[in-house]
Amino acid sequence: MNWDKSLPFVEAINVDNSDIDELGHVNNAAYVRWLERCAWRHSESLGLGVAEYKTLDRAMVVLRHEIDYLAAAYLADQVMVATWITESDNKLRLTRHFQIIRPADQMTLLRARSTFVCIELSSGKARRMPTIFVDTYGQAIKIN
Secondary structure (H helix, E strand, O other), X not given: OOOOOOOOEEEEXXXXXXXXXXXXXXXXXXXXXXXXXXXXXXXXXXXXXXXXXXXXXXXEEEEEEEEEEOOOOOOOXXXXXXXXXXXXXXXXXXXXXXXXXXXXXXXXEEEEEEEEEEEEOOOOOEOOOOHHHHHHHHHOEOOO
C-alpha cells in the first residue's frame, strides 16, 4: 500500500449493504464509523480499551474531524483503513491521521485528521491525560 506515513495500524473493511446510500456509494457516515472503529482497534492494540478507560475514569473522545473525501467506495469493495497518532500535547489533546485505500486499484479514497481530547467519564469534563495515556499514546506517535 502507498501509505502517507510509515508503519500504520491497519483495519480491513468489506463494504456491505448497510454502508451504501441512496446514490449507490458508501455514505459519508460509514466512513466516520470506519475511522472510529480503526481508532478503537488501534487503541486496544496498545492496551487501552474500554475497560481501561472505565477503570481510569478517563477517555479520549473526538473534538474535531477534518475529512477529505477523495473518491467513492462501492458495495463489495474491500478497503484498508489506516491510522497514526501524529502528535500529543501530553495534557489534553492528541491527533490522529487516517487514510483509506482500496487495494484493488491502490486508490486513496479518504484522508482525515481527528483531534481527540481527554475527558473524565464520570463528569464529561476535559481532564488531564493520566500518565498511562501519555506514555502509551506517546510511544505510538508517528511523525514521518
